[in-house]
Amino acid sequence: MQDKTIFITGGTDGIGRATALTLAQQGMRVVIAGRNTAKGMAVCQQLQKQSQNPEIHYIPLNLASFTSVREAAGRFSQDFNRLDVLINNAGVFSSKLRLTKDGFEWHFGINHLGHFLLTHLLKPLLLNTPAPRVVNVSSVAHYHGKINFDNLRGECGPAAFSGLEAYAQSKLAILLFTRELARREKRIVTNALHPGVVRTRFGNKYSNWGLSLFWHFWKPFMCHPQRGAKTSLYLATAPETEGVSGAFFDEQQRQRDLGAMAGNDMLACKLWKESCRMTGIGS
Ligand SMILES: NC(=O)c1ccc[n+]([C@@H]2O[C@H](COP(=O)([O-])OP(=O)(O)OC[C@H]3O[C@@H](n4cnc5c(N)ncnc54)[C@H](OP(=O)(O)O)[C@@H]3O)[C@@H](O)[C@H]2O)c1
Structure with missing residues (x-):
């Protein structure tokens, strides 16, 4: 495994940074x-x-912009000759309705669509390696999510917006993407995970004061980012996960059941096609 190249989105903070450190x-x-x-x-x-x-590198990537995602994938392909593992880790939570540069609701656009496009663009490199893997950082929040295809561009407006619902929707989208990618690309071992409740600045960056205060008070009871990185590391490198694809793992590296929504094959296929259309790639 030592000569492998691993690409981590959101490696600048929290769980992603801890994951990068251990891999390095x-x-x-x-x-x-x-x-x-x-x-x-x-x-x-x-x-x-x-x-x-010394083999740690940085690439600029703003998942809230398809142009930036394309530039990052281009730069990666140009600078590195292989990709063994892609860890789609970056994520946001926002109490307020915000839109990406391409006009999508932030959670859906950054957490799901940006990673969907990035994975698609890096797929040729992944398929060029002997045992490629994709690791998608989701959340147990996906159990409460549903995909509202009529409200992916913030159509509901700021007054009716719920950050928690939008976050759950994006994490469900990541799981549906995980399952569909595993079904379509049998050679790429693709799994999703919940990292635990982890002591990062995640809940403070774009939360309203109430949620931010709540996050702040709970911080002492949350686990260290190094522990939160464990399942990402397990899915990225453990030999025992080589034969498992399209699954969801918890913070203790146990495979967990999918919820009814995440287990819905027709929904996974529909979201894949819609995501292709929205990001402008062929299905
Ligand atoms: N913490 C938890 O308890 C928890 C629980 C369940 C799931 N998760 C998931 O775990 C993942 C990591 O979260 P974390 O707790 O480590 O949060 P974090 O400390 O806030 O780290 C998030 C990372 O994503 C990056 N990011 C945010 N928006 C981005 C964008 N538009 N383009 C590119 N990168 C962007 C951040 O960049 P900056 O450094 O610029 O902010 C940061 O590196 C997320 O997907 C989150 O949903 C976390």
Whole structure:
């Protein structure tokens, strides 16, 4: 595994950063992607120092822009000759309705569509390696999600918007994407996970004051990002997951049942086709 190249979205903070550190300590070539170049470069240098591994690189990527996703995939393909594991880790939670540069509701656009497009663009590189894997960071929130195809561009308006519902929808979308990719690309081992409730700044970045306060008070009871990275690491590298694809794992690396929505094959297929249409790629 030592000569493998691993690409992690959202490797600049929280769980993604912890995942990148462990992989670098194991001697992998790690490429982190993030939307803030100054922060990305600084984190890259810190990770190199902490891991004593010079093979850590940074690529600018804003998942809220299809143009940026395309540029990041192009840059990755140009700079690196292989991709063994893609970890789609980046994510946001926002209490307020926000739209991506392409006009999609933020959670759906960043958490799902950006990763959907990125994975599609990097697929040729993945398929060029002997045992490719895709790891998608979802959440148990997906159990409460449903896909509202009529409200993916914030059509409901700011007053009727619920950040929790939009987040759950995006995490369900990631699971449906996981299952459909596993079904379509048998050579790519693709799984999704819940990392646990993890002490990061996730719940503070774009929450209203009530949720932010709630997150702040619960922080002492949350697990360390290094522990939150465990299932991502397991799905990215453990030999025992080689034969499992299209599944959902919890924070203790146990395979968990899918909810009724996530297990719906017709919904997975419909979302795939719609995601292709929305990102402008062929299905
Ligand atoms: N923490 C939890 O308890 C928990 C529970 C369940 C699931 N999760 C999931 O775990 C994943 C990681 O979350 P975390 O807790 O580590 O949160 P975090 O500390 O806020 O890290 C999120 C990462 O995503 C990046 N990101 C956000 N928007 C982006 C965009 N538009 N383009 C590119 N990168 C972007 C962030 O970049 P910046 O550094 O610029 O902010 C950061 O690197 C998320 O998918 C989240 O939904 C977390």
